[in-house]
Amino acid sequence: MTFVQSVCSAVLLTLACACCQAQGIQVVTEDTSYSYLENGRVAGPASAVVEATLQRAGLSDYSLALYPWARAYDMALQQPDVLIYLIARTTEREPLFKWVGEITRIDYHLYKLRARQDIQVRTLTDARQYSIGVLRDDVRQKYLRNQGFSKLVVSATNRDNFQKLLNQQIELVAMPERDVAMLCEDVRVDCASLEPAYTLDAISMGLYMAYSLATADETVNRTRAAFDSLKAEGRVSLLLSGQR
Template structure:
């Protein structure tokens, strides 16, 4: 009860600040966390830690413009691993994490702004692999690699899979070409982008099994007014064609 009261008081204070401050002063500020998930969010130097202007990608550009238009302040940090930053956004008021797939299991855990961009979930195999799949159930006969804490991995586990989980998704393409796993469950275009960074291009898609959208997930203590402002700005950006232009530049 005390926690709910505390969050409510924070929300009231934030709402009061919207009317009390001038238009040039951010009325509210959020700590935004992200990870290497190219081409949506990535460190300019490819490392697992970066801040502010050293972070680039589709979602990063969209989120920056969204906050600018909304008049809401933020700091942005890219760090590793995903499980850690996801947990911080889940537990700490004033935090948010992106790019996050909005699943039914996660729906009530956050407040959501989006969608930012689309992803497909795929099974990748080596080019010389004889594996063919007509449906997801057929993949259960193989050793499937996935990224620990990612929505793709979470979905497979719920469906009864026992995937080989890696702390870095970048390690999965190498395990695939080395024969340590038969299939790599990942997102498209993210997986192919990561593989190219590792010098691996001889992969093929053997199954496309889900389409999803990426969002900014905000801690539930975030004032509704903040969420509404951000969503309104994003909707305007999409209507103007701003988001489509960013997506096109990274294709």
């Protein structure tokens, strides 16, 4: 390689690195009661926790975006400098991400229309006979599939699943209570027309924020330290409750 070629290569490498740095951190999530669009920007209590954490860490170059869960998850698997939330920390996922901290804990329930008295779920085995709405690549889909469920109806968003339940295209939907309450309000449905039929205790777990593996350790460590300090101060609990 000549001197000129070496210089050109060095310049191109510098420009490439500058472009990577200019991109900043891509913060991705899905539409839930914890993260949603409000006046054209991503808001919600979990989003407030993430933004407060990044600001405390001095990482001001970031952008928040909502995607269907499968796309957000794939971005966090494949791309550098991606921060995903709220993601369940399972044994399978443990080596796939750089984990920052637990934002909240969640319980998933199988909901049905209250009028469907023919649907009775006393055990997990009972639920196998019914069609159940789940999200693609979500912990609920993976858990039920591993338990031998064959009547899973996969959708891109919680809202799609909820509408299918209302339209009786599915018989059950796996959701947390908070998301059901938000969707009832959004589509102007009385939540009393639904009821939890069964609780999926095995996947009641913590939901985290986590970085993609190709993210620099310095970024991860700064974010983790900032989150730990916010949690110790009680700020995380306040932000989740809607306070500042």
